[in-house]
């Protein structure tokens with residue numbers, strides 16, 4: 001998806017207090033209030049709630065989040081309904097979002113004002129992302145897509161039960177009422193999904209009808225005589241494809257079977273524990289199998305890990321994935337600090353910039369309209385003031401970056417999952433086998449350890465699926481630690497500093513720093529040369545005049561897995577990787593291999609690994625994406641990013657380069673045009 005800068009809404013207020021968009025010259029809601037319209041038009045005077053009753057999940061899609069009144073009215077109705085669905089997902093697209101101050105301060109109906117405060121507390125930075133906001137312990141999920149509806153709708157992965165169309169008047173806001181948007185919405189609609197809008201414009205009804213909605217005029221309220229309502233009932237049902245349909249039905253728990261898991265997870269590091277929590281929030285139970293006697297005993301076992309976003313001029317997939325991941329990590333870490341008092345901070349991080357000068361950095365920020373709530377470009381003086389130490393370079397200030405104790409975070413995720421996650425320690429998974437509709441995990445003797453409809457391999461990089469089915473490499477990393485008292489006064493940073501290496505603020509009187517790395521190196525012992533290079537980096541990062549002396553080796557060695565494109569591997573496993581243990585799915589085999597989404601998968605088998613040097617952030621976002629895929633709930637990332645981390649991407653890439661090579665050879669084999677002409681003429 002091409003990202004476009006997100007600019008905040010410019011709002012003025014009419015004399016009666018009704019908010020008006022300067023850009024569109026129209027009011028956000030009728031003068032008699034947003035709540036009355038939301039109740040009558042969108043909540044259908046209670047009829048919408050009747051449809052969510054008794055259901056596990058109900059999904060609403062809105063075009064035009066605006067000030068969030070429809071969302072707040074829906075949240076209020078859901079909270080007030082004793083028979084409400086267990087999970088409510090509200091997906092909304094907004095091109096010009098309000099700022100947090102506007103969300104908190106705009107005049108609202110009295111019933112919605114307290115809910116607006118909750119929304120403001122969670123309000124994300126205005127970046128082009130699909131932001132995930134969680135309410136009511138995860139039972140309500142608001143997915144906010146900042147950007148144009150035309151760009152976002154084709155990128156959403158969801159099956160929607162109700163659609164709220166809430167643009168400004170079509171004449172003032174044609175971009176939100178185009179027929180192609182209605183077709184894109186139809187692609188997401190479940191059979192029988194409802195559509196509602198306050199507009200009774202003929203063009204709107206016609207556009208919806210041609211997209212497959214049976215529409216009718218309904219009685220309006222207040223200033224509106226008529227409104228439009230409809231149901232999705234297309235004339236033909238499109239051929240079902242394998243595209244991204246990987247949801248697994250939850251286990252049916254019989255009497256005495258309450259502990260049966262829906263999902264077995266191999267590995268209880270950051271990936272496995274984050275996933276267990278994200279599945280639990282969607283009502284699924286997991287059983288984690290871990291070969292050690294504690295969680296996070298391998299790569300995830302460092303005492304402190306940093307997290308931050310990425311800024312890149314082209315804002316490509318890498319920058320976008322890591323921006324989304326860093327924002328997800330900030331929410332996860334903040335929540336764990338608040339609920340479980342784990343060691344960590346989301347108070348910011350400074351990334352030193354050694355290549356671009358400050359003017360160029362500012363240009364990049366301005367061109368992408370990146371808000372200071374996400375990142376700011378600071379010259380070395382401003383960065384030094386923030387850090388509390390003398391920095392020699394300009395820096396990117398990631399406002400919600402920070403650090404965390406990853407083992408404590410993994411434990412917090414499991415605690416949040418509660419009874420829906422159970423860990424069995426001291427068991428090493430060695431085999432997997434498809435048995436009927438289940439996956440069976442066995443030990444080294446092939447004895448069954450656990451069985452479930454879904455299996456997720458979170459063992460680092462998917463080794464359980466066979467040696468190197470993906471292009472991944474293992475990297476040794478060594479971090480060091482020094483007593484804070486042995487560093488000079490004025491050399492202790494207040495924020496984590498990253499650059500060539502990283503240094504953390506003092507934790508319990510000690511400063512952690514790192515990381516010296518080497519590839520394909522299995523030595524688990526601390527080494528002096530790495531210690532020395534780490535200390536040199538520390539001195540450079542903190543601007544020390546002399547390198548501190550360390551007379552004993554102190555720190556930790558760990559091993560992390562990375563993929564060849566430095567993005568994690570998250571999603572359903574291609575069927576061809578496991579043909580020996582699972583027959584191919586009994587669906588027609590798609591012929592296309594040029595895009596990952598066309599490649600056939602082993603049903604119920606997933607991988608989540610290769611988190612590289614960004615385990616905290618990639619675990620936070622990847623877990624939400626994968627849990628949504630498994631549960632069949634809306635995926636909190638755009639399709640492009642789902643493809644970017646798809647385990648099948650390497651097969652598609654290989655296929656595309658083989659095709660290109662074949663075409664090149666075919667061109668070479670053709671006789672030159674001149675010689676054809678010559679032979680014809682001769």
Ligand SMILES: Cc1cc2nc3c(=O)[nH]c(=O)nc-3n(C[C@H](O)[C@H](O)[C@H](O)COP(=O)(O)OP(=O)(O)OC[C@H]3O[C@@H](n4cnc5c(N)ncnc54)[C@H](O)[C@@H]3O)c2cc1C
Pocket residue numbers: 266267268269270271272289290291292295296297298299300301302304305306307427428429430458459460461464476477478479514515556557558559560561608609610611612613614615616617
């Ligand atoms: C030196 C170093 C510094 C780092 N610094 C940072 C940092 O500052 N910020 C950051 O975000 N990331 C950092 N990382 C990266 C981060 O630690 C990793 O990306 C992350 O921990 C990987 O998590 P994981 O759950 O995929 O793997 P792991 O934590 O390795 O978890 C895999 C788990 O699976 C278990 N397992 C494996 N095979 C089996 C089996 N067959 N049966 C049962 N259990 C099995 C293992 O015992 C392990 O517990 C660093 C890594 C290193 C090494």
Ligand SMILES: C[S@@+](CC[C@H](N)C(=O)[O-])C[C@H]1O[C@@H](n2cnc3c(N)ncnc32)[C@H](O)[C@@H]1O
Pocket residue numbers: 009027028029034063064065066067068069070071093094095096097147148149150166167168173175176
């Ligand atoms: C009437 S307001 C929505 C009111 C909102 N539903 C509420 O409950 O407060 C219309 C919204 O659509 C947004 N919008 C207009 N054109 C858009 C587009 N092409 N893509 C996404 N959002 C758009 C506007 O910025 C505005 O916030």
